[in-house]
Amino acid sequence: MTKTGSDRPQKDTLQTGCITLHxxxxxxxxxxxxxxxxxxxxxxxxxxxxxxxxxxxxxxxEHLKSTIGLLLEAYLREKNIRFYVRGSATLGSQALGGRKEPDESYNLETRKTIPDLVIEVIITSGSIDILEIYRRLRVPEVWIWRGGNLEVYSLGESQYQPGENSRLLPDLDLKLFTECVRRNDQYDAVNAFIQAIRQQN
Incomplete structure (x- = not known):
């Protein structure tokens, strides 16, 4: 963007709830x-x-973020997959040129300095490519809930690739998972998800 000569940062308001400074x-x-x-x-x-x-x-x-987390954790427990909740601990540094608090993040099997899985819930869209931040951090997988749908991105050699399945959790039925996230009642959604998983076994 062309500089204006002013010391003030340039500001754009994209939508209600999102302010962008350049x-x-x-x-x-x-x-x-x-x-x-x-x-x-x-x-x-x-x-x-x-x-x-x-x-x-x-x-x-908050409802969507917590529902996705509860469903994921229910699945991991049902499948006896060890996991560690990292929450929204800030990721990034000056050296990487980016920083963000993920909405939710997890390590699978062992604790690590970088999460294996990051979850983002996007209600208000901004202009920053959040996948670029996670790419620089080499986060293996990012799930984005946007517009009532779950988008799954797995890190390849240099870029994230969208997919219909999770590479980290290849047996997870993402269609079922998405249907449960969409349910209005969080308690019923988690119970229905657990019952469906047990029926699949």
């Missing part, structure tokens, strides 16, 4: 991020000089 140095981002740290409803994403501030986190977002 030409932000890592140092300036760190100051802004520290200022916002005590506001729990705000999330920030940084990549190559672009900063997005997402607010507020809606009830719909």
């Amino acid at each position: 030409e932000i140095s890592w140092e300036k981002f760190s100051v802004i991020d520290s200022t916002l740290a005590d506001i729990s409803a705000i999330r920030s994403i940084y990549l190559d000089g672009v900063l997005e501030i997402m607010t507020p986190l809606s009830e719909e977002y």
Whole structure:
């Protein structure tokens, strides 16, 4: 983007709940991020000089995020797959040029410094390519819930490849998983999912 000559960062408001700032140095981002740290409803994403501030986190977002996590954890327990919840611990660094808090993240089998699986729930879309942040971190798989559908991206040699199945969990029925995420009642959704898994065994 062409610089204006002003020291002020350029700002675009894409949608309600998403503010994008351009030409932000890592140092300036760190100051802004520290200022916002005590506001729990705000999330920030940084990549190559672009900063997005997402607010507020809606009830719909929280419902979807927790439902996906509960369903995934139910599946892992039913299949006796050891897992470690990493939650939304911040990922990224100045050296990588990007930083983000995942909505949910997991290690499978053993604890690692980088999650094996990241889950993102997108209600308000911004301009930053979040997959690029995770690509630089070499996160093996990213699930994105967007528009009522689950998108699965598996990391190849250099880029993420979209797929209809999970490489990490190849036996997981993603159609069933998606149907359960869409259910209004979270408790019933998890119970129905567990029953379906047991019937498949």
